[in-house]
Amino acid sequence: MIMMNKRTWMHLLVGTALAVVLALLVNKTSDVNHAEYGEIGSLLRQLKQIDAEWNVDVLRSKTGLNASYDPVASPLPVIESLDELLRSKTNLFWRGHGDSGERIVPLLDNYRQLMGSKVELIDRFKSQHSILRNSTRYLPSAAAEVLAAWQAGERDGLVSAVDRVLVDTLVYTDTPEAGLVARVDESLAQLRKLAKSLPAETAERVAGFSAHAETVVRQQQLGDKLLKQLAVLPTARALDELADMHALEHEKLLVSQQTWRWVLVAYSAALLVALGWFAWRLVASYRMLARVNQELTRSHAELKESQVHLVQSEKMSALGQMVAGIAHEINTPLAYVKGTFEVLREQVAPVAQLAANSVQFAQMLHLPNEQRDRAQLQTLAHQFDKSTREVSGSRVMDEMGQLLADGIHGIEQISEIVMNLKNFSRLDRAKVSEFAVHEGLESTLLLARNLLKNTVEIRRELAFDLPKIQCSPSQINQVFLNIITNAVHAMPAERAEPGVITLRTAREGDDMVRIEIQDNGSGIPANVLPKIFDPFYTTKPIGKGTGMGLSISFKIIQEHGGKILVDTEPGVGTVFSILLPLRPREPGKPDNAGEPALLAA
Numbered sequence: 001m002i003m004m005n006k007r008t009w010m011h012l013l014v015g016t017a018l019a020v021v022l023a024l025l026v027n028k029t030s031d032v033n034h035a036e037y038g039e040i041g042s043l044l045r046q047l048k049q050i051d052a053e054w055n056v057d058v059l060r061s062k063t064g065l066n067a068s069y070d071p072v073a074s075p076l077p078v079i080e081s082l083d084e085l086l087r088s089k090t091n092l093f094w095r096g097h098g099d100s101g102e103r104i105v106p107l108l109d110n111y112r113q114l115m116g117s118k119v120e121l122i123d124r125f126k127s128q129h130s131i132l133r134n135s136t137r138y139l140p141s142a143a144a145e146v147l148a149a150w151q152a153g154e155r156d157g158l159v160s161a162v163d164r165v166l167v168d169t170l171v172y173t174d175t176p177e178a179g180l181v182a183r184v185d186e187s188l189a190q191l192r193k194l195a196k197s198l199p200a201e202t203a204e205r206v207a208g209f210s211a212h213a214e215t216v217v218r219q220q221q222l223g224d225k226l227l228k229q230l231a232v233l234p235t236a237r238a239l240d241e242l243a244d245m246h247a248l249e250h251e252k253l254l255v256s257q258q259t260w261r262w263v264l265v266a267y268s269a270a271l272l273v274a275l276g277w278f279a280w281r282l283v284a285s286y287r288m289l290a291r292v293n294q295e296l297t298r299s300h301a302e303l304k305e306s307q308v309h310l311v312q313s314e315k316m317s318a319l320g321q322m323v324a325g326i327a328h329e330i331n332t333p334l335a336y337v338k339g340t341f342e343v344l345r346e347q348v349a350p351v352a353q354l355a356a357n358s359v360q361f362a363q364m365l366h367l368p369n370e371q372r373d374r375a376q377l378q379t380l381a382h383q384f385d386k387s388t389r390e391v392s393g394s395r396v397m398d399e400m401g402q403l404l405a406d407g408i409h410g411i412e413q414i415s416e417i418v419m420n421l422k423n424f425s426r427l428d429r430a431k432v433s434e435f436a437v438h439e440g441l442e443s444t445l446l447l448a449r450n451l452l453k454n455t456v457e458i459r460r461e462l463a464f465d466l467p468k469i470q471c472s473p474s475q476i477n478q479v480f481l482n483i484i485t486n487a488v489h490a491m492p493a494e495r496a497e498p499g500v501i502t503l504r505t506a507r508e509g510d511d512m513v514r515i516e517i518q519d520n521g522s523g524i525p526a527n528v529l530p531k532i533f534d535p536f537y538t539t540k541p542i543g544k545g546t547g548m549g550l551s552i553s554f555k556i557i558q559e560h561g562g563k564i565l566v567d568t569e570p571g572v573g574t575v576f577s578i579l580l581p582l583r584p585r586e587p588g589k590p591d592n593a594g595e596p597a598l599l600a601a
């Protein structure tokens with residue numbers, strides 16, 4: 001899981017808050033759906049038109065201009081569906097605009113309530129109307145029944161009375177004017193009066209007929225009343241109010257949207273400025289990063305260079321330690337050679353005498369006989385004989401040969417030391433060549449001869465078929481010298497046990513060699529062990545160790561793609577094992593990933 005610190009959380013929080021505000025502002029300014037608004041307007045207009053037509057129909061019915069009342073009930077289904085549509089569209093349009101919705105919905109409810117009343121009135125009107133229609137239709141049959149029961153001769157007065165009632169009632173139902181009701185009432189009164197003088201059965205029929213005619217008139221009046229109520233229901237006003245409120249709120253919406261737009265513009269501008277500032281800071285920190293990176297690269301290069309110098313100076317310091325010993329090393333064969341030459345000088349006098357005598361003797365022998373002085377010849381012969389005996393008797397020649405051989409040996413020793421010195425201090429840090437490990441060990445031992453003196457015994461357990469390796473010989477020699485020097489330092493001279501350094505070599509797998517340098521010194525304590533490869537870490541007194549030996553050795557082996565391992569036991573001794581590839585690996589890709597292996601037995 002990625003761990004985020006407080007600062008990152010804060011940034012995230014602020015970023016989210018800014019984005020949320022932006023989203024809110026965008027939402028506030030999101031476009032008003034004008035088509036939807038237009039549809040609402042058109043619905044309102046349609047409703048108003050239908051309502052107006054309806055009112056006209058009601059009026060026409062009321063005034064009797066309409067032959068029937070059907071047109072009054074006909075627009076009802078259309079109005080209901082339009083009303084439903086209006087309500088759903090209104091809800092959709094004003095959703096999210098709380099205040100406007102709250103102001104519009106009551107008006108809508110008011111309209112609906114009025115519409116409800118209207119519908120109820122119309123329902124009542126319809127049922128009343130159907131009763132009226134049935135009664136009206138039955139009225140002529142009722143009249144016929146009265147007349148059918150009537151005796152001939154009595155017929156004329158009654159017929160005309162019944163006809164008058166029938167006609168007046170039908171005229172009234174056809175054109176329901178208030179004045180006609182009085183006529184119907186009058187005709188009915190006449191009929192009833194006439195009925196009193198009629199036989200009972202006929203009178204009963206007349207009464208039925210009259211009641212029927214009255215029912216027609218009553219229903220007609222009730223219908224009128226309902227129509228009046230319908231006419232005064234203020235549905236049109238409610239629609240107007242609704243339309244006005246829609247328009248008002250729409251206007252407000254547009255104004256507030258415009259205001260929010262300005263806020264959005266200001267906010268976006270502020271955000272842009274902030275973003276610009278962040279971008280500028282980003283660029284600045286990127287530049288700084290690049291600069292720091294450059295500086296780091298430079299100091300890394302410098303560090304590498306100084307490390308090379310350090311290696312060299314460590315080499316020189318190790319060399320410095322060796323100088324005294326080397327001087328001694330050279331001094332011994334030098335004194336030897338000098339002594340030899342002094343002895344040779346002493347030996348040269350009799351030989352030179354012999355040579356001089358033999359020259360004189362030879363010259364005398366070359367003279368003609370008459371010129372020879374016998375006494376002188378004898379003296380010369382005597383001297384020559386004496387010199388010859390002296391030279392051969394003292395085995396001068398044998399000694400001279402021996403002395404010369406010794407002198408040459410001494411000089412060879414000196415030149416070998418000088419050669420080793422030259423090899424050792426060579427600056428060929430990266431020069432790779434074929435290297436015989438055993439020869440390297442031997443030349444290191446030679447250099448360390450003074451250090452080893454005769455107190456440390458060197459044991460060799462060397463593999464006879466060890467292949468040569470490709471490496472920088474002087475560097476590897478330096479590693480050997482560092483480890484051997486440490487081993488000697490770990491064996492104080494005053495202790496009873498003799499010091500032993502064992503050099504062991506072997507092949508390691510197909511492509512490596514192993515070189516072990518084992519001592520029976522003090523061993524490395526557990527608390528020291530993890531630090532021995534650290535630069536400048538030393539347990540030695542000031543002036544005796546720089547603490548760089550092992551760190552440099554580690555670096556050298558690492559650069560050769562090898563490993564350096566330590567196995568130690570305090571009080572028993574230490575083994576340093578060096579593993580080196582036969583061919584150098586790619587630089588910077590050490591096999592051991594850079595860590596020395598520390599093994600404490």
Ligand SMILES: Nc1ncnc2c1ncn2[C@@H]1O[C@H](COP(=O)(O)OP(=O)(O)OP(=O)(O)O)[C@@H](O)[C@H]1O
Binds near residue numbers: 487
């Ligand atoms: N063979 C060993 N036996 C015991 N201790 C050792 C041995 N080799 C190294 N050490 C310990 O490791 C330390 C670090 O060794 P290193 O060679 O790096 O520095 P140094 O020998 O102290 O100084 P320099 O080698 O630079 O003169 C030594 O001071 C010593 O304490």
Ligand SMILES: [Mg+2]
Binds near residue numbers: 485548550
């Ligand atoms: Mg050392």
